[in-house]
Amino acid sequence: MTVAPSEMLSQTAEIDRLAINTLRFLAADGVEAANSGHPGLPLGASPIAWTLWSRHLRHDPADPRWPDRDRFILSAGHGSMLLYSLLHVFGYDMPIEELRRFRQLGSRTPGHPEFGHTPGVETTTGPLGQGLANAVGMALAERMLAARCNTEEHTVVNHRTWVVAGDGDLMEGISHEAASLAGRLRLGKLTVIFDDNDITIDGPARQSCTDDAEARFAAYGWRVLAVEDGNDIPALDRAFATARESEDRPTFIRVRTTIGYGAPGVEGTSKAHGSPLGATTLAAMRTRLDWPEASFHVPVAVGATAAAVAANGAAVHAEWAATHARWQTGHAQLSADFPLDAPPVPDDLDVLRPLSDGAVADGRTATRKASGVALNALTAVYPGLIGGSADLAGSTNTAIPGGDVGPGDYAGRTIHFGIREHAMAAVMNGISLHGGLRPFGSTFLVFADYLRPALRLSALMKQPVIYVFTHDSVHVGEDGPTHQPIEQLESLRLIPGLTVVRPADAAETALAWELAAANLDGPTALVLTRQDLPVLGGAGLDDIRSHGARVVRTQPGPADVVLAATGSEVSLALEAADMLAGLNVAAEVVSVMWRERLDGQVRAGRHQLPDVPIVWVEAGVSIGWRALARPQDAVIGLERFGESGPGREVAEHLGLTASAIARAALRSIGRDDVITGHAADSDA
Incomplete structure (x- = not known):
C-alpha cells in the first residue's frame, strides 16, 4: 500500500x-x-x-x-x-x-x-x-x-x-x-x-x-x-x-x-x-x-x-484504477448510473413522452404541477438526478422520492438547501463540477436575483445544472410586487449559454424537462406558472425542438395575424384569437417556449417568420421582444412593477388581457374595430 x-x-x-x-x-x-x-x-x-x-x-x-x-x-x-x-x-x-x-x-x-x-x-x-x-x-x-x-x-x-x-x-x-x-x-x-x-x-x-x-x-x-x-x-x-x-x-x-x-x-x-x-x-x-x-x-x-x-x-x-476496474466489472449497472468522471446521462427520456398528451391533468394545470409529475417520472429512470429547493419544495413541486440528505446520511436524493438561494446555486455548481451526479435546484423566479452570480458561473463553466423557477409572473397576485417577477425572465435570457424555456402547458413542461435532461453542455432554466393553464396537448412539440416554437391554433386558410406568446400568455392569445374570429380576422396562435432558439434559427436563415404581422406577448419587460419584432409587429409586455391583489385582477389592471391583445392585432392589420375589455387595458 x-x-x-x-x-x-x-x-x-x-x-x-x-x-x-x-x-x-x-x-x-x-x-x-x-x-x-x-x-x-x-x-x-x-x-x-x-x-x-x-x-x-x-x-x-x-x-x-x-x-x-x-x-x-x-x-x-x-x-x-x-x-x-x-x-x-x-x-x-x-x-x-x-x-x-x-x-x-x-x-x-x-x-x-x-x-x-x-x-x-x-x-x-x-x-x-x-x-x-x-x-x-x-x-x-x-x-x-x-x-x-x-x-x-x-x-x-x-x-x-x-x-x-x-x-x-x-x-x-x-x-x-x-x-x-x-x-x-x-x-x-x-x-x-x-x-x-x-x-x-x-x-x-x-x-x-x-x-x-x-x-x-x-x-x-x-x-x-x-x-x-x-x-x-x-x-x-x-x-x-x-x-x-x-x-x-x-x-x-x-x-x-x-x-x-x-x-x-x-x-x-x-x-x-x-x-x-x-x-x-x-x-x-x-x-x-x-x-x-x-x-x-x-x-x-x-x-x-x-x-x-x-x-x-x-x-x-494506479492502485485506485485497479480497484475501480474490479468495481466496474462487479457492479456494471452502478458504474453506468454513476460515472465518476462525468455527468450521468439519463437512461430513457421516452418516459416523458406520454406526459405530453395532457394525461397529467384534466383540462387545466399549473406548469409547476406538471413539472412535478415530469420530474418524478424522470427521477425513476435517472439515478444520478438529485436536488432540492431553497425551502420551497411544496410550492415549486420539486419533492422527489429517495429520501433526504442529512448529517451522516448521504444516500438520499433530496438536499434541503434552506433559505440560501445563492449558496444553493453555487453548491449545485460544485456538485456538477465534481462529476457523477446531476443537480437541480428550485425557487421562485423573482429570487433568481439572489443566485444570479452563481448561475452566471454555471453558464460560464458550461455546467449542466438545472434551475426550476416557479411563480413566474404577476399572477403571483396577493404576494405583491416584491414577489412578482418583471425583469427577471429577460435578464436570464441575457446570460450567454443559459437555455431558458417557458412552457405554456403540461405537454410543453414535459418537453422542457426532456430538453433540460438532455442538455449536458450548459445550464437550463425552467420558468413555470403558479396558476392553472389549459392543457393544449402534444401536437407540434418537434417544432419546439427544431426552432423553439409551435403553432397551437391554426387557420383553415391564410392567417391575417399571428399571436405569439410564452407561458401563461399563450392562453390569453387563444382567447384573443376567439375574439378576432368574431370579427372575421383569422389569427394563428404560436407558443414560443424557447425564444433564443427561435431567434437563433431566424437569424441563421433556417426558419422564417410569417409575412403577416405578429403580436408578441409576455408578462415581463418587452425589450428583448422588441429586438425580435419587425416594423409591422406589435409587442405587449410590462414596463412597470406589479400590484398586490388577486392574480387575474392584477394582470387585467396591468393590461395583460385578451382584449388588449386583440386590439393590438387589429391595429397591426390596419383595423380600428372596437373591442370591449377591461377599462384598465384600453390603451394597451
Missing part, C-alpha cells in the same frame, strides 16, 4: 525554503511580466500551498481529472499565479512559457482561474466566495457518491476537498450561507484554510470587518484550528494532518500570514494586493530572500522533490 507524501518523503527545511521561495518568485515574476495581477496573496500563502501540495494533497499531475483525486480550490482566485506556479512545479501540463504569458490572450494562465481552460483548475474563481461554496458542493458530492458507489469489497470514492480562502471570501454573504450548510451536513472531508492577512484593496480588513472568524465557523459546527505563523511549516503540517483525520465535521484553519511577504516597503500593506511589485522592489526581494536574478527560476532540488510527490500520486492513482 502506498503512503501519503508526508510519510514517504524526508523533506528538509532547506527544500521547503527553496520550494516556497520558488512559488513566491514564479508568482511575482509572472505578475511583473504581465504588468498586471495580484502578487500579495501568493507571497504570503506559498508556505500554505507548498505544505499542502507536497505532504497532504492526493493528486496525480499526469491525470488532472482522476475521479478520486483531492480537490483543491483557490477561492481567492485573484491569487491565480500561486495556483499556476503549483501546477508548473508539480508537473501538470503547465510549461514555464505559460507562466511567462500570464494574463495574455490565449494563454493557459488567465487573470483568474478558469475551469476547462487550464488543466488542474477545478472551478472558475475570482468572484469572491464562489469557490468556497463550490467546494461545499464538491465535498457533498463526494459523500453522496461514496454512499452510493462504495461496497464492502471496493472503495472507489474517498477523497477530500481543500480550499484556500481570503478575507474577501469570508466577507461575501455566500460564504455564510455555504459554510452554514456544510456545518449542518457535517461534511467531514472539507477543509477551508483561511489566509488571514488582514488586508483588502482599500486597506486593513479590520477597517470594514472585525468578525471573529473562528467563533463564526465554530458556531456553524466546524472544527476550528489556528496557525499563528504562516511560515511555520511544522505547525501547518500538523493542522492539515488533524484536518485529514476529521470525518465528523468540516475543518476551518485560520492561518496568520503577511501579504506580500518578503517584498520590502510593500509587505503587510494593501500596496501588495493588486499591482506588480516593480523592478526595484522585486530586485530587493531577491536580495532579501537570497534568490537568483534570473526570472522564473526553479531549483533542481525543488523539481525533484515535486516529481517524487507526483510519482507517489501516480502510484496511489
Whole structure:
C-alpha cells in the first residue's frame, strides 16, 4: 500500500525554503511580466500551498481529472499565479512559457482561474466566495457518491476537498450561507484554510470587518484550528494532518500570514494586493530572500522533490484504477448510473413522452404541477438526478422520492438547501463540477436575483445544472410586487449559454424537462406558472425542438395575424384569437417556449417568420421582444412593477388581457374595430 507524501518523503527545511521561495518568485515574476495581477496573496500563502501540495494533497499531475483525486480550490482566485506556479512545479501540463504569458490572450494562465481552460483548475474563481461554496458542493458530492458507489469489497470514492480562502471570501454573504450548510451536513472531508492577512484593496480588513472568524465557523459546527505563523511549516503540517483525520465535521484553519511577504516597503500593506511589485522592489526581494536574478527560476532540488510527490500520486492513482476496474466489472449497472468522471446521462427520456398528451391533468394545470409529475417520472429512470429547493419544495413541486440528505446520511436524493438561494446555486455548481451526479435546484423566479452570480458561473463553466423557477409572473397576485417577477425572465435570457424555456402547458413542461435532461453542455432554466393553464396537448412539440416554437391554433386558410406568446400568455392569445374570429380576422396562435432558439434559427436563415404581422406577448419587460419584432409587429409586455391583489385582477389592471391583445392585432392589420375589455387595458 502506498503512503501519503508526508510519510514517504524526508523533506528538509532547506527544500521547503527553496520550494516556497520558488512559488513566491514564479508568482511575482509572472505578475511583473504581465504588468498586471495580484502578487500579495501568493507571497504570503506559498508556505500554505507548498505544505499542502507536497505532504497532504492526493493528486496525480499526469491525470488532472482522476475521479478520486483531492480537490483543491483557490477561492481567492485573484491569487491565480500561486495556483499556476503549483501546477508548473508539480508537473501538470503547465510549461514555464505559460507562466511567462500570464494574463495574455490565449494563454493557459488567465487573470483568474478558469475551469476547462487550464488543466488542474477545478472551478472558475475570482468572484469572491464562489469557490468556497463550490467546494461545499464538491465535498457533498463526494459523500453522496461514496454512499452510493462504495461496497464492502471496493472503495472507489474517498477523497477530500481543500480550499484556500481570503478575507474577501469570508466577507461575501455566500460564504455564510455555504459554510452554514456544510456545518449542518457535517461534511467531514472539507477543509477551508483561511489566509488571514488582514488586508483588502482599500486597506486593513479590520477597517470594514472585525468578525471573529473562528467563533463564526465554530458556531456553524466546524472544527476550528489556528496557525499563528504562516511560515511555520511544522505547525501547518500538523493542522492539515488533524484536518485529514476529521470525518465528523468540516475543518476551518485560520492561518496568520503577511501579504506580500518578503517584498520590502510593500509587505503587510494593501500596496501588495493588486499591482506588480516593480523592478526595484522585486530586485530587493531577491536580495532579501537570497534568490537568483534570473526570472522564473526553479531549483533542481525543488523539481525533484515535486516529481517524487507526483510519482507517489501516480502510484496511489494506479492502485485506485485497479480497484475501480474490479468495481466496474462487479457492479456494471452502478458504474453506468454513476460515472465518476462525468455527468450521468439519463437512461430513457421516452418516459416523458406520454406526459405530453395532457394525461397529467384534466383540462387545466399549473406548469409547476406538471413539472412535478415530469420530474418524478424522470427521477425513476435517472439515478444520478438529485436536488432540492431553497425551502420551497411544496410550492415549486420539486419533492422527489429517495429520501433526504442529512448529517451522516448521504444516500438520499433530496438536499434541503434552506433559505440560501445563492449558496444553493453555487453548491449545485460544485456538485456538477465534481462529476457523477446531476443537480437541480428550485425557487421562485423573482429570487433568481439572489443566485444570479452563481448561475452566471454555471453558464460560464458550461455546467449542466438545472434551475426550476416557479411563480413566474404577476399572477403571483396577493404576494405583491416584491414577489412578482418583471425583469427577471429577460435578464436570464441575457446570460450567454443559459437555455431558458417557458412552457405554456403540461405537454410543453414535459418537453422542457426532456430538453433540460438532455442538455449536458450548459445550464437550463425552467420558468413555470403558479396558476392553472389549459392543457393544449402534444401536437407540434418537434417544432419546439427544431426552432423553439409551435403553432397551437391554426387557420383553415391564410392567417391575417399571428399571436405569439410564452407561458401563461399563450392562453390569453387563444382567447384573443376567439375574439378576432368574431370579427372575421383569422389569427394563428404560436407558443414560443424557447425564444433564443427561435431567434437563433431566424437569424441563421433556417426558419422564417410569417409575412403577416405578429403580436408578441409576455408578462415581463418587452425589450428583448422588441429586438425580435419587425416594423409591422406589435409587442405587449410590462414596463412597470406589479400590484398586490388577486392574480387575474392584477394582470387585467396591468393590461395583460385578451382584449388588449386583440386590439393590438387589429391595429397591426390596419383595423380600428372596437373591442370591449377591461377599462384598465384600453390603451394597451
